[in-house]
Amino acid sequence: MQFIKKYWLSTSILITIIGLLITYAVKPSLFDFILKPSQRTIYERNFKDSPEKLLRWNNLLSNAVKDQVVVNNSIAEQVVTSNEKPFTAGYLINLKLGEVLMSTVDLQDSWILEARNLSGDLLQDAQLKNNALVLNYTPNKDIKIRVILQAKLETESQTEFKIYTAPQYDFPVAGKGNSAIQSFWGASRGGGSRKHEGNDVFAPKGHPVVAITYGTVSSIRNRGLGGKQVWVKDYDNGYLHYYAHLDDWIVKEGDMVWSGDTLGYVGNTGNAKNTPPHLHFGIYKNGSAVDPKPFIWRTQVPENTITLPQLINPRANGFAANLRTEPSSSSDILQDVKTAPVTIIGNTGNWYHVRTSAGLSGYMHKSVLVEK
Ligand SMILES: [Zn+2]
Incomplete structure (x- = not known):
């Protein structure tokens, strides 16, 4: 009896597992709520066209994860994708502890938007918000990452794309902003014997000091260098916030x-x-002070104010035809393109974002590109 019971139990478990495996093979989307596949995985899974096309699309990603384009604080770009020239590009950005990476692209149905580490591993997949795809990535250390934007095949669009950073927290003094911070991290203190381990925010005596996020008042003291001080623990992120000289x-x-x-x-x-x-104002992580500035420094959402004409068959004009890492003439030169043809994939201000036939991506000033 005991043996039969055991036998039936293990058989029914086995049947259940086989059943789940078959269901997964036939309709994997039924498991999405548990496995949470990336937008890329879902797109590849539902791809009905030829496998060769999908392979070519995947190869575009392996180009983009090597792109040396650099975002210095922020960028707003008009990006262009078409049937013949599907858009794919990578953008490097340095994030400081306390900065939140923001990236948005309109027309969510046409795009895949991701944050990846320098080895190419996925850190975060963009989420859908008001018909736009949005990345909102909070690092737990200083880190350099690559944002990848890739158009799905068979889409035609010209879209606004942005990368910028936002502070993780609100500002600690009511009604004040960046200009009220007048002494920064690392400034000399005690006649050079120590370094300033915080930011000083100036405001009239009696001005309200406010919590920068949800947390618990962990201690209140009146002593030492800080005088009257309030400590708030942000349990969600593991930081201690220090408000002193109150x-x-x-x-x-x-x-x-x-x-x-x-x-x-x-x-x-x-x-x-x-x-x-x-x-x-100070922030402590695992008992050590960290620079609070990136956590509270207000930033602006970038806007692209100029839309450049789309050249049909652009090539470099041969005179200082430099492909650069950033849309700025002081940025690093990736290559002198001479008179080679390029593909325009976007623009920001007076700079075209291009890709050469060898697959190198960068920025060229509008003055060095002409119609072939
Ligand atoms: Zn200070």
């Missing part, structure tokens, strides 16, 4: 606070007693 506080230990909640008021307690009132 005139006074209005929270107590254990309070939960939300972004924008008043913690206390700007003052000059502690070793700031002979300086104008300011907030000393």
Whole structure:
């Protein structure tokens, strides 16, 4: 009896597993809610055209993961894709701890948008938001990554594409912004004996100091260099926020606070007693201070104000026809293209984003490209 029971149990488990495997083979999308495949995987899975076409499309990605185009803070580009010339490009960007990578492309049905590390591994797949694809990637260390934008095949479009960074947190002094920070990380302190481990945000005495994110007041102190100080723990990200030189506080230990909640008021307690009132603001990770500036520094969403004409058969004009890493004449030169033909894949301001026939991608000023 015991044997038969065991036998039936293992047989039914086996049948269930085989059933699941068959279902997965026939209709893998039924498992998407568990396996969460990338947009790329879903696109490849549903690709009905010839396998050779898909292979060529995959090869475009292996070009893009080697692209040496650099984004210096931000870029807004008009990107172009067509049946004959499907768009694929990689963009390198340095992210500092505290900066959130943002990247958006309109017309989500036509594009794949991804953040990858320098080995080419996927870090984040863009999510759909209001008919746009959006990347929103928060690193846990300083890191260089590559944003990949690739058009799906058989699409024709000219679309707005952006890469920029945003601070991870809100600003710690109500109604103030970047210009109120007047002493930065690393400045000399104590006659050169130590370095400034925070940012000083200047505001009149009594101005509200606010929480920069959701967290818990972990301690309140009145002592030492910081004077009256409030510490807030951001449990979601593991950071401690330090608000010092306060005139006074209005929270107590254990309070939960939300972004924008008043913690206390700007003052000059502690070793700031002979300086104008300011907030000393610091962030600690695993007990060590990190530069708080990228966490709170306000940035702007870039706009591309010029749409350049699409040349039909563009080639370089042979005079200082430099392909560059950035849309700027002070950026690195990747190659002197001389008079070679190129493919225009986008533009930002007066610069075309092009790809050479050898597969090299970069920026060329509009003045060096002519109709063949
Ligand atoms: Zn300070």
